[in-house]
């Protein structure tokens with residue numbers, strides 16, 4: 001499926017990105033939310049690498065990554081609740097203008113992560129579409145390019 005492979009590719013790219021925006025961040029609240037995103041990126045990367053055939057499917061590692069991803073996703077709302085800024089932040093003001101909409105996008109990621117069937121490679125592949133879609137939907141609406 002074209003959408004799926006694009007999504008997997010997107011997540012692999014996200015996972016491979018070395019230079020993260022938090023380089024140079026000074027506001028501790030902003031740093032903490034970036035670290036949550038980083039945990040999400042790392043664990044999505046583990047699953048994306050398996051889905052894309054870059055690493056061998058490992059059910060135990062997939063379970064651990066899914067659990068960590070879902071837990072970090074469940075932290076998004078609390079981490080972004082305070083309207084804090086930093087020169088290197090990519091958070092869009094729309095987050096705090098429409099926090100209900102932002103919350104819905106965070107919950108969509110929690111749902112997608114929890115729904116992933118990590119017992120089989122096929123399940124991980126199928127689940128990556130919804131996970132990657134949830135990243136993209138929120139980033140498009142609430143992560144501004146500066």
Ligand code: HEC
Nearest residue numbers: 020021022034037041044089090091105106109135138143
């Ligand atoms: C509910 C919204 C939302 C969802 C869902 C979401 N993100 Fe984010 N993400 C953001 C926002 C907002 C920022 C910018 C934060 C900042 O710079 O202050 C961000 C930043 C990031 C960063 C950069 C972190 C840094 O160190 O600067 C990465 C990497 C990232 N997201 C990965 C992901 C991945 C992978 C997913 C999906 C598995 C995902 N995000 C899902 C809102 C979201």
